[in-house]
Amino acid sequence: MRYCKKISAALLIISLTFSCFACGTKEEPTPTDTGITNIEREEEQTEQNEEKEVSEEQVAAADQGSTEEQAEPEKKEEVDTAVLPKYEYPGPEAFYYFLYGYLIDTLGVNYTDYDVCIPCPVIICEEFEDKQDLRIYGDFWIFNYNLEGETLMNTSGGSYPGCIHIKDDGGKYEVTEIEIVGDGSDFDPTAKKIFGNYYEDFLKASSDTEGREKLRAQIIANYVAANNLKITAYQDYGWDPVTLPEENIDSFYSILD
Numbered sequence: 001m002r003y004c005k006k007i008s009a010a011l012l013i014i015s016l017t018f019s020c021f022a023c024g025t026k027e028e029p030t031p032t033d034t035g036i037t038n039i040e041r042e043e044e045q046t047e048q049n050e051e052k053e054v055s056e057e058q059v060a061a062a063d064q065g066s067t068e069e070q071a072e073p074e075k076k077e078e079v080d081t082a083v084l085p086k087y088e089y090p091g092p093e094a095f096y097y098f099l100y101g102y103l104i105d106t107l108g109v110n111y112t113d114y115d116v117c118i119p120c121p122v123i124i125c126e127e128f129e130d131k132q133d134l135r136i137y138g139d140f141w142i143f144n145y146n147l148e149g150e151t152l153m154n155t156s157g158g159s160y161p162g163c164i165h166i167k168d169d170g171g172k173y174e175v176t177e178i179e180i181v182g183d184g185s186d187f188d189p190t191a192k193k194i195f196g197n198y199y200e201d202f203l204k205a206s207s208d209t210e211g212r213e214k215l216r217a218q219i220i221a222n223y224v225a226a227n228n229l230k231i232t233a234y235q236d237y238g239w240d241p242v243t244l245p246e247e248n249i250d251s252f253y254s255i256l257d
Contacts, residue, residue, distance in 0.1 A: 083147055084116040090226040091253030098173040099136065099164070106178070107142045111156045114144030118223060120216045122205050125198050131168040133176070137198050139206050140164075143216065145234065151241055152220065152234040161206060163194050217242060222249045 089100040100119050108117035120141040127135040139161040145152035165177040182190040195202045205211075217234070224231045225247030233241040 084145075084229070085227050087116055087118045087223055088226075090222050090249050093253070094171065095168075095173060096253070099166075102164075102175055103140055103142065106175075107140065107158075107160055108144070110158075111142070111144050113146075113155045115146045116152075117142060117144050118220060119143070120212065120219055122212055122215065124195070124201050124205050134166040134168055136164045136166065137162075137195060137202070138164075139202065139212075141212070141216070147231070150230055150232045152231055154234065154236045159206075161191065161202065213242070217245055218248060218252055221245050221247050222252060225249065 087100070087104060089097040091097070099121070103119040103121060104117050107119070111117070120143060121136075122139040122141065123136060124139070125137045127137075139159055141157065141159050143157040144155050146155050147153070160180050162178060162180040164175060165179075167174045167176050179194045181187055181194060191202060192199050220231075220234055221244040223229075224244060226249065231244070233243050235241040
């Protein structure tokens with residue numbers, strides 16, 4: 001019995017020693033396991049960095065596209081406002097260059113729905129004796145147009161009969177007063193007061209629609225020729241297009257000398 005107990009005790013000691021040795025060996029990580037873990041982490045970090053770079057490039061591209069899209073309306077607006085050049089008197093006299101410009105800048109500002117404003121002054125009489133008070137009596141028309149194809153479509157306009165007073169300071173002109181005939185019941189009395197001895201001439205000119213339309217068509221044709229535009233007609237709402245005549249800048253404006 002004592003012999004068996006000694007053997008059992010010896011076996012138990014050997015067994016415990018072996019177990020401790022085995023457990024201690026298993027807990028220590030091997031160099032190979034540590035190496036694999038570091039490589040995997042480096043590859044994962046590299047992939048994350050690449051994904052971040054791609055994402056930043058996509059954001060930059062999206063921002064660039066957004067900026068270009070926002071810039072497009074401005075470019076379009078510049079093209080729209082540059083469709084037709086501003087009307088300028090194409091004749092030889094500086095005085096009428098000033099007069100036509102004044103009609104556009106003063107009467108044309110009452111309208112906004114147009115590509116170009118083209119005046120049509122029906123001049124009845126001019127008094128140039130007093131350079132401090134040049135007087136232009138007429139029926140001053142304003143016509144506004146939008147370009148559709150090769151036709152100027154009339155969008156708005158109006159008639160402003162009266163007298164324009166201009167001061168001539170050595171070739172520098174200044175409008176000192178503009179008298180406009182009244183509307184409705186005020187039309188006749190104000191017309192008689194403003195036009196005076198030219199009242200009957202005014203009534204005759206204002207009722208000559210055919211003559212005014214010929215003048216209007218020639219002014220437009222001269223504008224088209226002066227600016228080398230591809231425009232062949234003008235048209236009022238509800239009416240047929242009117243074909244423009246040949247340009248006649250030289251002789252047409254010579255009567256204003």
